[in-house]
Every structure is written in structure tokens, then in C-alpha cells.
Amino acid sequence: MISFTVDQDASTLWFHPHPEGETASQVYKGLAGLMYIDDENSDSLNLPDNYGKDDIPLIVQDKSFDSDNQIDYETDFYSDGTQGDTLLVNGTINPYIEVNSRWMRYRIISGSNSRNFTFSLKDNQPFYQIASDGGLLNSSTKLTSLTLSPGERAEILVDTNDYKNGDTLKLLANNTVALTMKINKNKSNTTFEPSKKLNSIKDIDTENLDKLDRQKIDLKGMSHMVSINNKQFDADRIDLYKRVNTQEVWEVNNISGMMGGMIHPFHIHGVQFQIISRNGQLPQANERGWKDTVLVNPEETVELLVEFDHEGVFMYHCHILEHEEYGMMGQMEIK
Ligand SMILES: [Cu+2]
Numbered sequence: 001m002i003s004f005t006v007d008q009d010a011s012t013l014w015f016h017p018h019p020e021g022e023t024a025s026q027v028y029k030g031l032a033g034l035m036y037i038d039d040e041n042s043d044s045l046n047l048p049d050n051y052g053k054d055d056i057p058l059i060v061q062d063k064s065f066d067s068d069n070q071i072d073y074e075t076d077f078y079s080d081g082t083q084g085d086t087l088l089v090n091g092t093i094n095p096y097i098e099v100n101s102r103w104m105r106y107r108i109i110s111g112s113n114s115r116n117f118t119f120s121l122k123d124n125q126p127f128y129q130i131a132s133d134g135g136l137l138n139s140s141t142k143l144t145s146l147t148l149s150p151g152e153r154a155e156i157l158v159d160t161n162d163y164k165n166g167d168t169l170k171l172l173a174n175n176t177v178a179l180t181m182k183i184n185k186n187k188s189n190t191t192f193e194p195s196k197k198l199n200s201i202k203d204i205d206t207e208n209l210d211k212l213d214r215q216k217i218d219l220k221g222m223s224h225m226v227s228i229n230n231k232q233f234d235a236d237r238i239d240l241y242k243r244v245n246t247q248e249v250w251e252v253n254n255i256s257g258m259m260g261g262m263i264h265p266f267h268i269h270g271v272q273f274q275i276i277s278r279n280g281q282l283p284q285a286n287e288r289g290w291k292d293t294v295l296v297n298p299e300e301t302v303e304l305l306v307e308f309d310h311e312g313v314f315m316y317h318c319h320i321l322e323h324e325e326y327g328m329m330g331q332m333e334i335k
Contacts, residue, residue, distance in 0.1 A: 081114020134290025232327025261298025
């Protein structure tokens with residue numbers, strides 16, 4: 001029995017086992033689950049929240065199946081990130097949903113071992129992102145595409161008002177149909193307006209950032225040569241010591257080197273952070289909310305404002321699970 005106190009904002013979360021050397025195979029084989037947190041703020045917003053009706057989880061993963069329709073991780077294994085040839089949503093191939101409400105809320109979990117997904121609606125219809133990994137954005141962001149790397153989450157609202165009964169609307173992931181929405185009737189279900197205030201996340205106090213300590217995180221290498229700050233994971237070593245209730249600027253560098261570059265989704269346990277900048281530029285509006293996983297492009301530097309709220313020993317790692325297994329992970333003690 002494990003008991004714990006829920007001490008975070010309304011958000012869409014997932015959980016999975018994390019045993020050293022077996023995380024990647026266990027998640028690929030399906031050992032992962034979904035968790036929602038609600039709070040007073042989220043309850044007050046009149047967002048679509050009828051589970052399975054107008055509030056739908058979409059756990060998006062790729063897997064391959066052998067001739068007996070079984071998952072064979074060892075055969076599919078690839079050292080820079082195992083990928084499958086079949087798109088699964090909530091464990092289903094090519095699902096559809098009957099839509100009976102004008103506004104549909106989708107809680108997307110990018111849950112592959114290594115594949116990034118770019119989501120869009122057929123014909124480039126816009127949609128509204130309302131939440132990132134750690135909870136609601138201050139207001140919605142209108143998008144026509146959204147890329148999530150492994151471990152990232154997003155909540156989006158789709159307005160079906162312009163569709164007639166019998167129409168279909170398709171959500172695509174990397175241009176493959178992930179979900180077909182069959183419009184049955186799209187009656188009004190919320191007072192949501194795109195400009196509605198959803199949260200009150202404080203702006204980053206950019207004037208005072210240079211007073212904070214800085215932590216460099218160098219993500220390097222590929223395959224079994226991956227490292228963080230030139231070290232590979234050692235369960236008997238604490239890499240970073242941090243003081244509880246302090247803030248730091250983390251400078252996350254994706255250093256390609258001679259082996260060529262790839263995206264690393266950088267994930268920190270036990271904290272939520274804000275993105276200060278990408279290569280010196282302000283992040284897009286949909287990346288200005290709370291995050292615990294951030295896509296870092298090859299040769300990119302991403303600055304994070306990290307606050308250490310909880311005592312304990314926490315991991316930080318690349319969320320390409322095969323990179324994590326090869327040691328692209330460290331331990332941080334907060335006390
Ligand atoms: Cu990686």
C-alpha cells in the first residue's frame with residue numbers, strides 16, 4: 001500500500017513503472033495508466049467534463065504486432081528509441097466517437113517510447129489548447145498543429161459548431177487518422193469562450209532571473225553513448241543537491257556532436273517548471289504554462305525556471321525510454 005497527498009493543480013497525468021533497465025519494455029508492453037486531478041479552479045470553469053461524452057482521454061502510442069498479434073519488445077527494440085508501425089489510441093486501432101456536444105475536450109498523452117506526434121485536424125481546422133503537462137494555461141491558445149514528444153500532455157478543445165449531423169471530423173497524428181468524430185448532434189455544452197481566463201500563473205520575473213543559481217544540463221550522444229553532463233546513470237550516486245523552496249534556472253543543452261542530432265524530451269520528476277526561453281527566444285504561448293517534460297531540439301538551448309517544492313530524491317531523464325535505460329538519467333536530492 002502506498003499513500004500520498006495530492007498536492008498539485010488540476011492536470012492530466014500518466015503513471016508508469018520505472019525499474020532500472022525495464023521501464024522501456026514494460027511501458028511498450030502496455031504498463032501505463034492515466035490520472036486526472038481536479039481542483040476548485042478547474043471545477044469553476046464550466047469546461048467539458050463528462051468523462052467519455054465530451055471529455056475524452058487520448059493515450060497515443062505506437063506499437064508493432066507479430067504474426068500472432070503479440071507485442072515483441074525484444075524484436076522491435078531500437079537503441080535510439082523503439083517505434084511501432086501501428087498507431088494506437090487508448091489501445092485501439094482507428095477508433096471513432098459519436099459527438100453529441102458542441103465543444104469536445106481531448107486530454108492527449110504522448111505515450112510512445114520514442115515517437116513524437118504532431119496533432120492536427122483534417123483540413124487544418126483550428127483547435128484550442130487549454131492545458132499543458134502541469135495544468136491549465138492562463139487562457140487558451142488557438143493552434144492548427146501541436147507537436148508532443150514522449151511524456152508530454154496537452155488538453156485541447158475542438159469546436160464542432162460548424163458541422164452538421166452526419167459530418168465527420170478527423171484528428172490526425174503525424175498525418176495518420178488518430179480519431180474519427182462522427183457528428184450526431186452538437187448541442188451547446190459549455191459557456192467556454194476562447195478568450196476565457198483559465199488560470200493565474202504568474203509571469204516569469206525576468207528582471208531577477210540572473211540572481212538565481214544556474215544549473216547546466218548537457219544532453220549528449222546517441223544509443224548506448226547517451227549521457228547527461230558527461231555521466232551515465234548510477235543508482236548509488238546523487239548527481240545534484242538542491243535546497244527545498246528555492247528556484248533555479250536550468251540551462252538544458254542538446255549537444256549533437258559528431259554522431260548527429262536528435263530530439264530529447266527532457267523530464268524532471270517531483271517539480272513543475274516554466275520555460276523561460278528557447279535559443280534565447282520567448283516560448284510560444286502554449287508553452288508558457290506548467291511543464292514537467294520539454295522537447296529539446298538538436299543544438300537547442302532551453303532555459304527552465306525550476307522550483308523545488310518537495311523534499312526527496314527525484315530523477316531527471318530523457319523520456320526516450322531507451323535513452324533513459326542507457327543512462328540518460330540522473331538523481332537529484334532536494335532537502
Ligand atoms: Cu534522448
